[in-house]
Amino acid sequence: MAGIYLHIPFCKQACHYCDFHFSTSHKMKDDFVHALIEEIKIQRDYLNGEPLHTIYFGGGTPSLLSKENLVTIFETIHAVFKVSSNAEITLEANPDDINAIKLNDFKALGINRLSIGVQSFFDEDLKFMNRVHDANMAIDCIKKAQDFGFENLTIDLIYGTPTLSNLHWSRNLEMAFNMDIPHLSCYCLTVEQKTALANFIRKGKVANVDEQRSSEHFEMMLHAMNDKGYEQYEISNFCKQNRYSRHNTAYWMKEKYLGVGPSAHSYNGISRQWNVSNNAKYIQSLATGTIPFELETLSANQQFNEYIMTALRTKWGVDLAKIQDEFGLACSNYLLNQITEFIGRGLMFLADDHLYLTNQGKLLADDITSELFII
Ligand code: SF4
Numbered sequence: 074m075a076g077i078y079l080h081i082p083f084c085k086q087a088c089h090y091c092d093f094h095f096s097t098s099h100k101m102k103d104d105f106v107h108a109l110i111e112e113i114k115i116q117r118d119y120l121n122g123e124p125l126h127t128i129y130f131g132g133g134t135p136s137l138l139s140k141e142n143l144v145t146i147f148e149t150i151h152a153v154f155k156v157s158s159n160a161e162i163t164l165e166a167n168p169d170d171i172n173a174i175k176l177n178d179f180k181a182l183g184i185n186r187l188s189i190g191v192q193s194f195f196d197e198d199l200k201f202m203n204r205v206h207d208a209n210m211a212i213d214c215i216k217k218a219q220d221f222g223f224e225n226l227t228i229d230l231i232y233g234t235p236t237l238s239n240l241h242w243s244r245n246l247e248m249a250f251n252m253d254i255p256h257l258s259c260y261c262l263t264v265e266q267k268t269a270l271a272n273f274i275r276k277g278k279v280a281n282v283d284e285q286r287s288s289e290h291f292e293m294m295l296h297a298m299n300d301k302g303y304e305q306y307e308i309s310n311f312c313k314q315n316r317y318s319r320h321n322t323a324y325w326m327k328e329k330y331l332g333v334g335p336s337a338h339s340y341n342g343i344s345r346q347w348n349v350s351n352n353a354k355y356i357q358s359l360a361t362g363t364i365p366f367e368l369e370t371l372s373a374n375q376q377f378n379e380y381i382m383t384a385l386r387t388k389w390g391v392d393l394a395k396i397q398d399e400f401g402l403a404c405s406n407y408l409l410n411q412i413t414e415f416i417g418r419g420l421m422f423l424a425d426d427h428l429y430l431t432n433q434g435k436l437l438a439d440d441i442t443s444e445l446f447i448i
Pocket residue numbers: 083084085086087088091092093095132133134167190
């Protein structure tokens with residue numbers, strides 16, 4: 074199972090909380106597409122001829138690409154790789170970009186899954202985040218996408234925002250349930266350094282994120298999702314009727330993937346590499362046929378840490394037999410020793426030779442996993 078991720082590094086404006094790589098200047102968009110195509114061609118052997126089962130346009134804002142941009146990119150992908158006939162093809166879209174013409178184009182190009190950056194159905198939160206769209210646009214966009222037959226739909230929601238009351242958080246979830254959206258990605262607002270949000274908090278212009286509020290929202294979310302029949306298959310991801318994100322699940326299962334575009338990461342089972350996070354440098358380098366990237370060969374300890382970090386967040390948990398087979402008895406014993414305290418505190422449990430986080434443990438996932446790492 075191999076996949077390709079395409080990073081589209083342009084946005085209309087900067088959301089205050091965002092630390093992804095993007096530019097609000099679109100002058101270089103066509104040059105970027107040209108460079109992206111070059112990179113795809115150069116990387117034709119990265120996946121060893123394995124067919125693509127998933128194609129994922131992320132960003133940034135992929136819905137800013139023109140039809141011509143997308144046609145060129147798809148033509149290149151199909152010329153370079155074999156694409157599985159039932160490949161999952163996802164495009165991240167912002168509500169303010171979606172209209173009938175775009176949806177028609179997406180369908181015609183074979184895009185069969187849309188990931189819509191809703192974040193909230195309340196204008197107050199959207200203004201706080203500096204999103205371009207308003208609540209009405211979010212609702213309208215979802216309805217339009219469904220009318221165009223995009224059943225495989227996911228939306229992003231953010232909780233823990235200082236402007237988001239408990240009542241509004243439950244209404245956001247209700248809205249998603251009522252619109253019959255089969256997959257929801259719900260992220261806790263985190264304050265990343267170097268973002269406008271971090272700066273505002275430092276200057277006292279906005280309230281800091283309240284951990285108590287975030288925990289309440291997390292617990293409300295787990296109950297509501299459970300009541301409505303959504304499965305939590307990863308800490309931030311929920312779905313009905315097995316509508317898992319095949320692309321993201323492959324990441325968590327440590328499948329190979331090729332990432333193209335500035336800041337994109339690739340993984341081939343042995344090493345990880347990442348492209349420069351600068352549009353101009355990316356374009357200039359590809360103009361000379363060189364991919365500007367850094368590479369890290371993963372040590373056994375790094376592979377162990379990565380497996381723990383990803384698997385523990387999923388419903389599939391950490392496979393203890395796999396730990397022993399792939400990392401040896403010493404690692405297995407180390408892990409069993411480290412988890413004793415967390416199991417005693419009700420944060421983890423063992424079942425069928427797998428290790429899982431309890432709901433309480435999921436709230437502390439980052440802290441727990443860092444305690445399990447081998448340094
Ligand atoms: S649209 Fe997405 S990528 Fe762009 S600034 Fe906002 S959160 Fe970041």
